Amino acid sequence: xxxxxxxxxxxxxxxxxxxxxxxxxxxxxxxxxxxxxxxxxxxxxxxxxxxxxxxxxxxxxxxxxxxxxxxxxxxxxxxxxxxxxxxxxxxxxxxxxxxxxxxxxxxxxxxxxxxxxxxxxxxxxxxxxxxxxxxxxxxxxxxxxxxxxxxxxxxxxxxxxxxx
Amino acid sequence: xxxxxxxxxxxxxxxxxxxxxxxxxxxxxxxxxxxxxxxxxxxxxxxxxxxxxxxxxxxxxxxxxxxxxxxxxxxxxxxxxxxxxxxxxxxxxxxxxxxxxxxxxxxxxxxxxxxxxxxxxxxxxxxxxxxxxxxxxxxxxxxxxxxxxxxxxxxxxxxxxxxx
DNA sequence: AAATAACCGACTGATTTAGTCAAGTAATTA
DNA sequence: TAATTACTTGACTAAATCAGTCGGTTATTT
Numbered sequence: 001x002x003x004x005x006x007x008x009x010x011x012x013x014x015x016x017x018x019x020x021x022x023x024x025x026x027x028x029x030x031x032x033x034x035x036x037x038x039x040x041x042x043x044x045x046x047x048x049x050x051x052x053x054x055x056x057x058x059x060x061x062x063x064x065x066x067x068x069x070x071x072x073x074x075x076x077x078x079x080x081x082x083x084x085x086x087x088x089x090x091x092x093x094x095x096x097x098x099x100x101x102x103x104x105x106x107x108x109x110x111x112x113x114x115x116x117x118x119x120x121x122x123x124x125x126x127x128x129x130x131x132x133x134x135x136x137x138x139x140x141x142x143x144x145x146x147x148x149x150x151x152x153x154x155x156x157x158x159x160x161x162x163x164x
Numbered sequence: 165x166x167x168x169x170x171x172x173x174x175x176x177x178x179x180x181x182x183x184x185x186x187x188x189x190x191x192x193x194x195x196x197x198x199x200x201x202x203x204x205x206x207x208x209x210x211x212x213x214x215x216x217x218x219x220x221x222x223x224x225x226x227x228x229x230x231x232x233x234x235x236x237x238x239x240x241x242x243x244x245x246x247x248x249x250x251x252x253x254x255x256x257x258x259x260x261x262x263x264x265x266x267x268x269x270x271x272x273x274x275x276x277x278x279x280x281x282x283x284x285x286x287x288x289x290x291x292x293x294x295x296x297x298x299x300x301x302x303x304x305x306x307x308x309x310x311x312x313x314x315x316x317x318x319x320x321x322x323x324x325x326x327x328x
Numbered sequence: 329a330a331a332t333a334a335c336c337g338a339c340t341g342a343t344t345t346a347g348t349c350a351a352g353t354a355a356t357t358a
Numbered sequence: 359t360a361a362t363t364a365c366t367t368g369a370c371t372a373a374a375t376c377a378g379t380c381g382g383t384t385a386t387t388t
Contacts, residue, residue, distance in 0.1 A: 012269050
């Protein structure tokens with residue numbers, strides 16, 4: 001079992017996409033500033049998400065990423081799998097060859113746990129998450145913060161270049 | 165979330181104790197040979213298990229470890245916690261400070277997952293595991309293998325030293 | 329006293345994570 | 359068509375963690 005920042009980032013980024021991508025494609029730079037995830041790292045993750053057919057990319061100015069299907073048709077387990085984090089809790093990949101080719105004493109236990117985790121995560125879709133109240137309120141906060149950041153940046157540029 | 169060989173070894177070793185420790189203390193050397201876990205590594209793990217009051221030790225010849233309470237009173241989550249593997253799936257340790265002190269978009273999701281995993285694992289006791297049919301059959305196999313190994317070893321010693 | 333087995337701490341090689349950097353390629357817009 | 363914007367790819371790295379080793383100490387029994 002392995003669940004680290006990578007899987008969490010991927011799910012967070014995908015949820016950001018689901019929340020903001022209603023109109024058009026969203027750039028990774030936007031996601032990066034809203035979710036505080038390094039742009040280069042997002043690029044790595046989205047390469048995998050694209051290979052697993054969870055997102056589609058649009059190049060050029062105004063481009064970015066969009067979900068490749070409806071947000072009610074993408075679940076959390078899909079995303080975690082796509083970035084190579086397994087929800088498998090066994091050591092042997094579920095094959096039952098954990099002790100010299102034979103089954104170890106606790107194989108079934110880890111197998112059951114894996115099933116449990118997978119059931120839970122595959123039962124939650126991005127669509128469901130976007131409907132949650134606390135998700136929406138955090139989303140609003142992040143949008144505000146991003147606006148504030150943009151204004152600051154613009155102000156700085158204004159100062160630097162004067163009003164030429 | 166982190167669940168690696170360490171946690172799996174700890175649970176396996178504890179289950180071995182529950183299965184074999186009915187009469188007296190069991191040495192780590194025994195567990196090591198039955199479960200194919202390095203003796204030194206077991207020592208590390210049992211130091212932690214002892215600090216968490218899950219096992220008691222008996223020194224000297226014939227010594228070893230025994231469970232510090234009934235096997236129906238020790239659950240799998242207890243053991244995993246003891247060896248420092250967390251069942252927490254959040255990045256912030258459940259504190260909700262995942263994004264610059266504020267809550268990240270997916271905090272609740274990981275929190276729910278943690279709860280789910282912990283519920284599952286803390287609902288399974290060593291006592292329950294010892295009753296399972298497949299556990300008992302694997303246990304028997306391991307006992308046979310250990311016997312075979314001992315005989316081989318004795319035979320080798322016999323050859324080496326002759327029949328002096 | 330000798331054998332046994334737990335106890336302790338320092339150390340190590342390998343792997344993985346999270347993240348950076350640089351050099352592309354493709355699509356738009358002016 | 360030139361400049362811009364944004365995605366794409368791959369190599370690279372510092373830090374952390376894991377799994378495991380090694381040498382030696384302490385306590386207990388025979």
